[in-house]
Amino acid sequence: MQFTRLRLTGFKSFVDPTDLVIADGLTGVVGPNGCGKSNLLEALRWVMGENRAKAMRGAGMEDVIFAGAHSRPARNFAEVALTIDNGDRLAPAGFNDQDQLEIVRRITRDVGSAYKVNAKDVRARDVQMLFADASTGAHSPALVRQGQISELINAKPKSRRRILEEAAGISGLYQRRHEAELKLNNTEANLLRVDDVIEQLA
Numbered sequence: 129m130q131f132t133r134l135r136l137t138g139f140k141s142f143v144d145p146t147d148l149v150i151a152d153g154l155t156g157v158v159g160p161n162g163c164g165k166s167n168l169l170e171a172l173r174w175v176m177g178e179n180r181a182k183a184m185r186g187a188g189m190e191d192v193i194f195a196g197a198h199s200r201p202a203r204n205f206a207e208v209a210l211t212i213d214n215g216d217r218l219a220p221a222g223f224n225d226q227d228q229l230e231i232v233r234r235i236t237r238d239v240g241s242a243y244k245v246n247a248k249d250v251r252a253r254d255v256q257m258l259f260a261d262a263s264t265g266a267h268s269p270a271l272v273r274q275g276q277i278s279e280l281i282n283a284k285p286k287s288r289r290r291i292l293e294e295a296a297g298i299s300g301l302y303q304r305r306h307e308a309e310l311k312l313n314n315t316e317a318n319l320l321r322v323d324d325v326i327e328q329l330a
C-alpha cells in the first residue's frame with residue numbers, strides 16, 4: 129500500500145483546497161517558518177484517525193478547522209482525503225476489493241468527525257484498524273516530526289519498544305488482543321449474572 133495523494137480543505141492554514149501528490153520513496157517537507165509544514169504532517173495523522181487534540185496542537189479537535197485570518201472568515205468544516213494505491217492488494221480484509229482507497233475525514237463545527245472509505249461511511253475505529261493492520265497510522269514512526277529524532281535518542285526503553293513494535297507491524301495485533309480481552313471480561317461478567325439468576329430460580 130502506497131500513499132499517493134493528500135487533499136486538504138479548510139484544515140488549519142490550508143483554507144483553500146490543496147492537492148499534494150506523494151511520490152515513491154522518502155518525502156521531506158521544507159519551507160519557511162510558519163508556512164504549514166507541521167500542519168501537513170498533522171493532516172496525515174488526523175485522516176488516519178488521530179483523536180487527541182493535543183497531538184494536533186489544539187485545545188479541542190475543532191481547532192483543526194480554519195479559524196479565519198485577515199479578510200478571510202473562519203470555515204465551518206475541515207476535510208482531509210488520503211488516497212492509497214492498493215494495486216498490490218495488501219489492504220486489510222474488508223477494504224481489499226479495490227485498486228485504490230480514498231479515506232476521507234471531515235469535521236464540522238458542533239457535529240464532530242465523520243469518516244468515509246471509498247465514499248462509504250465507516251467508523252473511526254475501522255479507519256484506525258485499517259492503518260494499524262497495514263503497520264502505519266497516526267502514530268507511525270514513518271512520520272517524523274520536528275524534534276522527534278532527539279526524542280527517540282533520549283526515550284525510555286519502553287517507548288522505544290513501542291516504536292519497534294509499530295515498525296514490526298504488530299501494533300494492530302495488540303489492539304485486537306485488547307478488544308478481545310474486553311469482550312472476554314464482559315462475557316465473564318455476563319456468565320456470573322446468569323449464575324446468579326439460576327441460583328435465584330433454583
Ligand code: ATP
Nearest residue numbers: 140141161162163164165166167191192193194195
Ligand atoms: P515552523 O517551521 O516554524 O515549525 P511550520 O512550517 O511547521 O513552521 P505550521 O506550524 O505547520 O508551520 O503552521 C503554523 C501556521 O498555521 C501559523 O501561521 C498558524 O496561525 C496557522 N494555523 C494553525 N492552525 C490554524 C487554524 N485553525 N486556522 C488558521 N490558521 C492556523
